[in-house]
Amino acid sequence: MIKIGVVDTTFSRVDMAKYAIEVIEENLPEAEIIRYTVPGIKDIPVAARRLLIDEGCDAVITLGWVGPGQxxxxxYLAMSVGLIMLQIMTGKHVIDxxxxxxxxxxxxxxxNIAVDRARKHALNLVMLxxxxxxxxxxxxxxxxxxGRPDEGPIKE
Ligand SMILES: Cc1nc2c(=O)[nH]c(=O)nc-2n(C[C@H](O)[C@H](O)[C@H](O)CO)c1C
Known part of the structure; x- marks a missing residue:
């Protein structure tokens, strides 16, 4: 049984996990999806760790929202370092x-950026x-x- 973890936050102003889950369900219908919602981005790494290690997820997608201030x-930087460490420690993908x-x-x-980014990265996760x-x-x-239209290659 394939298990996919989905971590999101109440800080976010768009329900990005909803769109990510739609893509995962459509493209990986055999997977069990475990969703874990935390208050904010600094709470994401431990949620992702629990899903990967305690729940045995094969991969996790995290959906975070960063405010405009320094x-x-x-x-975000703190969270990002935590997620990279987690990937190195577990050998499993966490798509941030x-x-x-x-x-x-x-x-x-x-x-539109939030929805597009969530959908496209959910598909990346499914592919991997x-x-x-x-x-x-x-x-x-x-x-x-x-989150944006593709830039395309510089040379074909
Ligand atoms: C300053 C700050 N900025 C953000 C943010 O931009 N995005 C976000 O999701 N959460 C933020 N938080 C909350 C922390 O990530 C965390 O939820 C709290 O410190 C509780 O552990 C904080 C404290």
Missing amino acids: VDKYS VTVHEDEAGDLDDLY VKYGREALTQYAGKGLRQ
Whole structure:
């Protein structure tokens, strides 16, 4: 049985996990999905650890939201280091989907970034879990973007 962990926060202003779960259910219907919601990004690493180690998840996708202030950005950095350490320790993927509140011009744009990023990274996770390390090789160097339209390769 494949198990996928989904971690999200109440700090986030978009329910990104809902969109990620839709993609996982559609593309990996045999998987059990375990969702874990925490207050904020600094609480994400321990939730991801519990899902990977205690619950035996094969991979985790995290959906975080970073406020516009410097202290928010430091919080993100702390979380990011925690998630990277967790991946190294467990040898399992944690796909870190993060929206930074100051990366868009208006709230509609921000919403669309959040939904697109959650969906595309959920599909990346499914590919890695389902087909392994060469699953994304066909897209290598293609300038793919999550949250924005793809940039494309510089040269074909
Ligand atoms: C400053 C700050 N910024 C954010 C943020 O940008 N995004 C977020 O999800 N959470 C933030 N938090 C809350 C912490 O991540 C955490 O939830 C609390 O410190 C409780 O452990 C804090 C404290």
